[in-house]
Amino acid sequence: MTTVAFIGLGIMGGPMAANLVKAGFEVAGYNRSPDKVAALVDAGGRGADSVAEAVRDADVIITMVPDSPDVEAVTGGDDGVFASARSGALYVDMSTIRPDVAVRVAEAGRKAGLRVLDAPVSGGEAGAIEASLSIMVGGEPGDFEDARPVLEAVGKTIVHVGPAGSGQTVKAANQLIVAVNIEVLAEAVVFLEAYGVDTKAALEVLGGGLAGSTVLNRKGTNMLDRQFKPGFRLALHHKDLGIVTSAAREAGVAIPLGAVVAQLVGALVARGDGGLDHSGLLKLVAELSGRGLSGRDTETKEES
Amino acid sequence: MTTVAFIGLGIMGGPMAANLVKAGFEVAGYNRSPDKVAALVDAGGRGADSVAEAVRDADVIITMVPDSPDVEAVTGGDDGVFASARSGALYVDMSTIRPDVAVRVAEAGRKAGLRVLDAPVSGGEAGAIEASLSIMVGGEPGDFEDARPVLEAVGKTIVHVGPAGSGQTVKAANQLIVAVNIEVLAEAVVFLEAYGVDTKAALEVLGGGLAGSTVLNRKGTNMLDRQFKPGFRLALHHKDLGIVTSAAREAGVAIPLGAVVAQLVGALVARGDGGLDHSGLLKLVAELSGRGLSGRDTETKEES
Amino acid sequence: MTTVAFIGLGIMGGPMAANLVKAGFEVAGYNRSPDKVAALVDAGGRGADSVAEAVRDADVIITMVPDSPDVEAVTGGDDGVFASARSGALYVDMSTIRPDVAVRVAEAGRKAGLRVLDAPVSGGEAGAIEASLSIMVGGEPGDFEDARPVLEAVGKTIVHVGPAGSGQTVKAANQLIVAVNIEVLAEAVVFLEAYGVDTKAALEVLGGGLAGSTVLNRKGTNMLDRQFKPGFRLALHHKDLGIVTSAAREAGVAIPLGAVVAQLVGALVARGDGGLDHSGLLKLVAELSGRGLSGRDTETKEES
Amino acid sequence: MTTVAFIGLGIMGGPMAANLVKAGFEVAGYNRSPDKVAALVDAGGRGADSVAEAVRDADVIITMVPDSPDVEAVTGGDDGVFASARSGALYVDMSTIRPDVAVRVAEAGRKAGLRVLDAPVSGGEAGAIEASLSIMVGGEPGDFEDARPVLEAVGKTIVHVGPAGSGQTVKAANQLIVAVNIEVLAEAVVFLEAYGVDTKAALEVLGGGLAGSTVLNRKGTNMLDRQFKPGFRLALHHKDLGIVTSAAREAGVAIPLGAVVAQLVGALVARGDGGLDHSGLLKLVAELSGRGLSGRDTETKEES
Incomplete structure (x- = not known):
């Protein structure tokens, strides 16, 4: 045994x-x-x-x-x-x-x-x-x-x-893709809300086409509901984006979207939102769009 | 009838x-x-x-x-x-x-x-x-x-x-998400290649987790094979990103990843790669990483 | 006459x-x-x-x-x-x-x-x-x-x-350079403050070297003092960045920094800070860095 | 003595x-x-x-x-x-x-x-x-x-x-500002060239206004002439941007433009252009705009 x-x-x-x-x-x-x-x-x-x-x-x-x-x-x-x-x-x-x-x-x-x-x-x-x-x-x-x-x-x-090391390299790539897929979904959701679209119906049809993703399936509704209870905390994703950013630099690989999303996640952590689920990226997009959160983010903050 | x-x-x-x-x-x-x-x-x-x-x-x-x-x-x-x-x-x-x-x-x-x-x-x-x-x-x-x-x-x-107009708004969001999901997959693929990972196995495991997406399922293998035959041409995606960029600006919505990916798609079109499939974003990431394409992009270029 | x-x-x-x-x-x-x-x-x-x-x-x-x-x-x-x-x-x-x-x-x-x-x-x-x-x-x-x-x-x-038109093209380029020079100075100032450097002395020595600029000379002290009274309002600079972004797209010219700074200026305007001087970009950088403004931005907001 | x-x-x-x-x-x-x-x-x-x-x-x-x-x-x-x-x-x-x-x-x-x-x-x-x-x-x-x-x-x-350390912190900020000021000047130059403006006259008038900078004075003409002989090599600036990027992350400071310019400098180094002067950023902007360099970059490449 x-x-x-x-x-x-x-x-x-x-x-x-x-x-x-x-x-x-x-x-x-x-x-x-x-x-x-x-x-x-x-x-x-x-x-x-x-x-x-x-x-x-x-x-x-x-x-x-x-x-x-x-x-x-x-x-x-x-x-x-x-x-x-x-x-x-x-x-x-x-x-x-x-x-x-x-x-x-x-x-x-x-x-x-x-x-x-x-x-x-x-x-x-x-x-x-x-x-x-x-x-x-x-x-x-x-x-x-x-x-x-x-x-x-x-x-x-x-x-x-x-x-040896390849498992971690793939995990780094995984965290890169996940962060970016969440952020772009957040951008899309705030965009749709700004235009008064029926966002629930929109996510359904988006999910059925080339824009579909596991992130959309698992995080989409929570984003619409401003439900950012972790899940996977932004503070941890921040750590992981540090890994992928640094590994990409080491290898001379350009990751323009990765570099930008690392800034956005870093900003949320710096502001004390590191305890939110990583879908909390929507919070920053909403604020950058002058749309706040309508008092819906009742999750506790924690210090990063 | x-x-x-x-x-x-x-x-x-x-x-x-x-x-x-x-x-x-x-x-x-x-x-x-x-x-x-x-x-x-x-x-x-x-x-x-x-x-x-x-x-x-x-x-x-x-x-x-x-x-x-x-x-x-x-x-x-x-x-x-x-x-x-x-x-x-x-x-x-x-x-x-x-x-x-x-x-x-x-x-x-x-x-x-x-x-x-x-x-x-x-x-x-x-x-x-x-x-x-x-x-x-x-x-x-x-x-x-x-x-x-x-x-x-x-x-x-x-x-x-x-x-009225909501269908087009959702389509614009769709094109935003798709472009970004493709680009980040391209960044991940070049990153994995640079580290000598078994990329085919990596895509399999990435697709099974939170990084999974329709883009990964439909475009991943083509990216590994440098097969950029359209499909959906970069020149058309460029047009669509113009729509979403301009609509987001009009509504005061921040789309930081959208803005960056619009630059990258625009660069490919400006260089004469507008006739490639939008998965051709990988080509630019590879070149920005000093990794070229190993003579594998045999698709015809067209003028944009 | x-x-x-x-x-x-x-x-x-x-x-x-x-x-x-x-x-x-x-x-x-x-x-x-x-x-x-x-x-x-x-x-x-x-x-x-x-x-x-x-x-x-x-x-x-x-x-x-x-x-x-x-x-x-x-x-x-x-x-x-x-x-x-x-x-x-x-x-x-x-x-x-x-x-x-x-x-x-x-x-x-x-x-x-x-x-x-x-x-x-x-x-x-x-x-x-x-x-x-x-x-x-x-x-x-x-x-x-x-x-x-x-x-x-x-x-x-x-x-x-x-x-004909060249005057406006050069003015567009002027507005692109100015916005970016302000934003990077804002990033540098917040960075220096975060490390407890004597920022006044720092601006003096930065201004004497290759980092020197008219923006640093005219706007640097105001930034240190959080004095964002216009001057040139962010709402107008937002209009001008719309011009240069669209003209660059039209001509197929890549302006990656321009695209990002347009997002940041747009975010300030969307949040109701369009009435601040364009040096008010520092406000956003400070907030994205979790450093707020220490109650120093007493300028009136206006609706954008 | x-x-x-x-x-x-x-x-x-x-x-x-x-x-x-x-x-x-x-x-x-x-x-x-x-x-x-x-x-x-x-x-x-x-x-x-x-x-x-x-x-x-x-x-x-x-x-x-x-x-x-x-x-x-x-x-x-x-x-x-x-x-x-x-x-x-x-x-x-x-x-x-x-x-x-x-x-x-x-x-x-x-x-x-x-x-x-x-x-x-x-x-x-x-x-x-x-x-x-x-x-x-x-x-x-x-x-x-x-x-x-x-x-x-x-x-x-x-x-x-x-x-102790403040000198290096200010130097890091210096390198951040310089890289960004060069890159945005490169974007402006390629933009002006694309529109057939008299770029020499344009630089003169830009230099006289709020867009003026030491970078414009010292590097502007070299950029117009595609003269990228160092000067200060991109490979060294790449090292320095690694310092500032990492120090900003450590302190939780958002540097969105810094993050993007670090990607661009990194791309040039990865492609073997690390031996060019840092004004060689123009080369990348020109290529991303489909405008190449008209055979004018006769400087020797070196391995990064």
Whole structure:
């Protein structure tokens, strides 16, 4: 029976670890705040008091933490994943981090005798709960095949996209496309409202043609209703656009729309709207169009 | 039996008129170049030598012409639709034109005793042939209901979106979203290529998540293959972005991404790439990234 | 002695007409609101009750009105400049209007037997009062030479830039450069403030190097002080950016920065800040950076 | 007599060090390639074989190296400036680097017992040769006063702009303004050319009004002539825009024009035009406008 160590039991990691238990894996979980560990134990997993304890006997180690420095912190050091895991274990980082850091982590892991995959996900909290995540995986094809049973317990579309770091590169592209698709939908909605069009009917017909998108299906109605409860917070999308902007610059790739949308998301975060769902881009478009929000944005602000 | 006059038998109008014949309508067609009229006659329609002759006895009159001035030319004047049609006839303009011109045309039509709808379509040549167009309709609800049987013979998703001009407003929003969704996909593809990712696998996983879109499904593979045969020509999309840019300015609506994509489409047209499919935006992104096209763009250029 | 008819005695036209009187010209002035005419009479000019009366005996006719339609209205029609002026008179339009309209007006004037120049100005109210305007002139070189004595009574830098319409084209380019130079200075100021730099000292050293500009010299301190009293109103600059955006599109010229700054100016106008000086672009940059204005913008708003 | 160590004797550092000799300072110079040291010796300076040897007895130490990592490399380590200089010496970094690195370097220097200023320059090779540089200085006011005699030997406008790092922050703002002012001038020039205006006359009248700038004065004619010989290379400006983009993001400051111009400069560098003067932005605007360069850009390309 395969033993899985799961580091990072937050909004995403918690339900993912629970789904691994459900699928029959023996799961040892660790999180900095112990209450999240307790939830895993309730779900049938085993709690660990440290990273080292969690990973010691694991066949597969998964991390799901907020950002690049967190992955480097949890893998490195005397008590980290690489110093504590047994040789030959499979380490799968499912966090969304910088592709260049993913490459560096993979190299460090290999030197420590581990096999390493980067496997960020798309699909949000709902996808984590329903085990329907899309997973984009970078690393060796053989390692990908070995990881597949574990990944299938948490995701639905699971694709190997290239060597180490490639998973993060595709995730960066994903965040670029999503931000731009949301922003242009926001521009279209405010435009339609300004002309007094029946926006609900308009979204229906737009969705049926070449303008259709998953963003329109999932976020369109919320935009019409000024319902910006996350979902995926603008502050996190801001972090991710920093990754894609910087990676594109590094590679000399022009992303004119990406550069502009990064400014708009950055402006919302700077103004204290980082806690809204990323569909909150509509708020800025409306204000830039002198149309405010008609008192409909009752969501709490948080400091960015 | 309902008699339909159809003015403008081009790439879109030709198959649409033929589908009306197939659906059992009596169709009188007119086109400036007589060979298009001959094709309709072959399909079972009736040819007319002038606009006036085509519309004289029609219950429903449809126009499908390139641009705003063409609609004004064909409807106005002593031999135009409004002077020639019988009182109470239903005039449906299915061209893509400026919303403010659509409003003006509707007023002129009403004054001439006609009922008027603007009903632009989305779905391209394929949609016209397969009678699967999306149709966004502006005008009086009663007139919309009367037009429905005719519209159902050429389209699938048929939605009333508001008063006169609203159809064109929604079409303008459609063209805004489509251009931006194409451009950001182009940015993502060049980004992924620059990092050596397996782009085919990447598109598969991107399409399964929040980044999914009809543009990705229909244009993604062509972009990877540098296959820019139209489809929908950049020169036409350039025209349409002129409409949406100007309408947004008129209404004081901010469309930052729309403004940038209009520059990029304009640049391609200025350079002589107006004859490529709008997915040809990838060509510009690739060149701006110093990555050229690897000799893969074998499509003929045309002057814009 | 040369007789000058002056149509449009507003903020700019009023002092310009007065300067012509001072320079020894016989000036017949007309304005829709009679109080402006009274001011000219006080200054030594002659008042006229209509355009026709003002231009009837004039050697040189000047118009200084708000926008393209105003120029067409005042020149056309049975009582307009072209119907009323004597053959061979020199017509100089000093308004800021669309270059294509200027070309059309020049043609109409020539057909009516007049000689026509487009001669928009730069320098604002101060330049009008001090007779130090910059004047960019389009039209026939010989006509330019004939107009020179009159133009020298109101301006300092007076340059012939090409055939009919060229003056307006250069003015459009002027407005493009000015808007962008203001906006980037606003971005730089907010950036410097965010880092706690001594901004006064910073502007001094920036002004001494390659970043130096007339905008920095004239608007920099006002920006630091959040002093946005016009000066040149954003609503007018919005009109002018509409001209340059549309002219650039017409000619197939890419103006990526122009397109973005037009969005920002448009947003300020849509929000009701059209009455601020164009240096008020800083207000938007500050808000987009979550830095507000520290209660320093005490200028009255006006509806756009 | 004050002894100055000068590290980095390139295009800028070479003439600056020579000007210090001329002004009566005892100058010990070091450069990785010994031929540059030889040039300083010819000019009356003293050569050093290592950083350590150069700085050992210096009262003032100046570095003028390409980028942030170079400054960290030359100051840190066992043989670096901080380990080798005597206590109380004044260290002035005149390179253009990241403000946050400048702050870090200042802290490290203080810990090593040195006094530290960041003092980047503007004015280019000509300014270095003529000792007319603009110098923006961050650090303690007392240290600034002590450095003044040395700075006055190489510059003309010398301004203290705030605490450590402020010099670099102002330099970043300088590079932002310059890039945007160049780009909008390029847009204006191509626009004017497209309309057949007399561009030489146009630049004259534009320069006399609110559109006037140092960029227009120094680069305008070169742009008309398609003369893009550096001057200041696009590849360096690309580096600097990376600094300002990243610093603005860090501080939450919106720089929409900065973001777009960074894309354009990046595109030129990606295409192999990094060796052109930054006025070469015109080349891209012309190409995006379908106007090419009429075979006038005879400058050699270099790899970026």
